[in-house]
Amino acid sequence: MTQFGLKDEIPIYVGTYAKPEEPGIYLCGLNFQTGAMRVVSHFSGILNPSFVIVNGEASRLYAVSEQAEGRLVSYRINIASGELTELDSVPTEGADPCHLASLPNGDVIVSNYSSGTVNRFALGEQGEASRLAAKVQQVGTGPVTDRQEKAHAHSTVTDLEGKYAFASDLGADRIFIYRxxxxxxxxxxxxxxxPGAGPRHFVLHPNDQYAYGINELNNTITIYSYNKVEGRLDIIDHVVTIPEDFTGESYPADIHLSEDGCYLYGSNRGHDSIVRFEVDAVTGKLVDPEWTSTGGSWPRNFAVLDDYVLVANQFSGNIVSFKRDANSGKLTATGQELAISQAACVEPVLE
Known part of the structure; x- marks a missing residue:
């Protein structure tokens, strides 16, 4: 691995909650032999870049600026060093953007939490996400009155072909599907x-037969069958993300599959754990749950690599690395962590 001149390291961008004058986006290196991490550089000038994504060529980074009048900021990535240069900053046309996704043609989809809008931005000549191409207002409520008083778009995920998008709306208790x-x-x-599930994040299985959504308000993961031709989801089952004997408050956040689709992982904020499930290859159901402490407080976002899982613990301000056994999916703490204040998102840059 020699991306950005990092020998024996995997580049990782980290998004945080930060003031504009503070470091907000970090470029870090993960040593793929030991799991140790270090900060290579950091970048300021943006308020609350809580979610970041890198395009497929690792030439552009896009970040939300999570605030009442949300913004979408585009950066050029220096292919030699990984340094960022701001290209453009545009309003997201929504409040509190919290998630980004990219389409195969490079367009960027923004989920605006507080306004319940999902907006598509087309790219400009320099690869900046600058032109509002579509704006969708989601509508709905749920029984948890202090969280579901209106629609709250929390994430949008697209299929590999870029034909359909699936928007998880925490306030409306719905997955909205768009062509x-x-x-x-x-x-x-x-x-x-x-009612009261509060869908938050969503992932499609690589076999295009199943999908999984993590629900923030009732501590569950929903298993769906997926028809890729029709763009249709049907609920198969629900599983609980926390142990039966846990009596405290907990709110699931992020969800990811291993690249081979054999294991699924979810983060629990409050229980402060990553739950690992084995995916039944025939039925798509989730079995054999196992919980691993995240070594910090409030695991908001995490990344699953072949050999490692990296967890961003927001409240304790640390990123913790875990060795991942590809044969069992099980996680083992490496003893390595990196202090980053209000760490909210980890985005590996893979070859």
Missing amino acids: MQDGGMVHHGEVALP
Whole structure:
């Protein structure tokens, strides 16, 4: 691994909650022999870059600025050093953007939490996400009155072909499905979850037969069958993300599959754990849960690599690395961590 001149290291960008004058986005290196991490450089000038993504060529980074009048900031990545140069900053046309996704053509989709809007931005000549191409206002409420008083778009995930997008709405208890059509977004369907579930993040299985969504308000993961031709989801089952004997408050956050689709992982804020499930290859159901302490408080976001899992613990301000056994999916603490204040998002840059 020699990306950005980092020998024996995997580059990782980290998004945080920070003031504009403080370091907000960090470039870090993960030693793929030991799991040790270090800060290579950091960048300021943006308020609350709580979610960042890197495009497929690792030439551009996009970051939300999570605030009442949200912004989408585009950066050029120096291919030799990984340093960032701001290209553009535009309003997201929504409040408190909290998630980004990219389409195969490079367009960027922003989920605005507080306004319940999902917006698509087309790229400019320099690869900056600058032109609002589509804006969708989601609508709905749920029984948890202090969290579900209106729609709250929490994430949007697209299929590999960029044909459909799946927007998890915590406030509406729904997955809204959109067709990516003529450069825009057309409502295609929706799936209603149990009242008070609070869908947050979502992932499609690499076999294109199943999908999984983590629900923040009732500590569950929903298992879906997926018809990729019709862009249809059907609920198969729900599983609990925390142990039966846990009596405290906990709110699931992030969800990821291993690259081979054999194991699924979810983060629990409050229980402060990563839960690992084995994926039944025939039914898509989740079995054999195992919990691993994240070594910190409030694991908001994490990344699953072949050999490692990296967890961003927001409240304790540390990123912790775990060795991942590819044969069992089990996690073992490496004893390595990196202090980054209000760490909220980890984005590995892989060859």
